[in-house]
Amino acid sequence: MIEKGAVLPMFYLPPVEYFININTYKPDILIEKEEHFPKQTYRNRANIYSPDGVLGLTVPVVKGSKNHTKIKDVKISYDFEWQRLHWLSLQACYRRSAYFEYYEDEFAVFYHNRFDYLFDYNEQLLQFILKSIKLKLTLSYTETYEAAYPSLVDLRDTISPKKESDFEQKPYFQVFEERQGFRKNLSIIDLLFNQGPHAVNYL
Numbered sequence: 001m002i003e004k005g006a007v008l009p010m011f012y013l014p015p016v017e018y019f020i021n022i023n024t025y026k027p028d029i030l031i032e033k034e035e036h037f038p039k040q041t042y043r044n045r046a047n048i049y050s051p052d053g054v055l056g057l058t059v060p061v062v063k064g065s066k067n068h069t070k071i072k073d074v075k076i077s078y079d080f081e082w083q084r085l086h087w088l089s090l091q092a093c094y095r096r097s098a099y100f101e102y103y104e105d106e107f108a109v110f111y112h113n114r115f116d117y118l119f120d121y122n123e124q125l126l127q128f129i130l131k132s133i134k135l136k137l138t139l140s141y142t143e144t145y146e147a148a149y150p151s152l153v154d155l156r157d158t159i160s161p162k163k164e165s166d167f168e169q170k171p172y173f174q175v176f177e178e179r180q181g182f183r184k185n186l187s188i189i190d191l192l193f194n195q196g197p198h199a200v201n202y203l
Helices: 016-025 082-094 100-111 118-132 188-202
Strands: 005-008 029-031 045-050 053-058 152-154
Touching: 005 016, 016 188, 045 082, 045 188, 053 082, 082 100, 082 188, 100 118, 100 188, 118 188
Parallel strands: 005 029, 005 152
Antiparallel strands: 045 053
16 A cells, blocks of 8 residues: 655754654655745744753744745845854754764855745755755655645644644653753754764654
């Protein structure tokens, strides 16, 4: 019996749950490219583990990127130095992790080079992460917006920072867990920097 595939949004440094779904439904993964940009989602934000608990990182978008702008047309704003802020935060949170230095140079490129469009930025980050966790996947994209996909599992609205995920996650070592305990469903980079090449086995 062939597993059903799934349709997923394009996120910024997606949470672990996103990749567990990719691993579950691959190779039939469809990435939503034609939806209108919804605010307050993982499409332009990610959660990492800081010494003070969960820290949210948000990629600012150009004003006017309201709900009527297609996700592929949303432009990144550079009104303030968000890339520098994100990179300093990532270094502060993960410098002590086992594998940060292993990926650091390649990862730094995303915080030193400018990218015009949010979707393109997220896509290149996703390709880098898939390669880093050795998850082989050829991405396919929607060509029109469809409200429903009867033959696919629709995950476009299920993984959200606004609601507690009911996905059950087995713990792995996290840098600050002694202070704060295990935090589930953080960005995939939390898993990558702490587990390195073993991340794919975890998924």
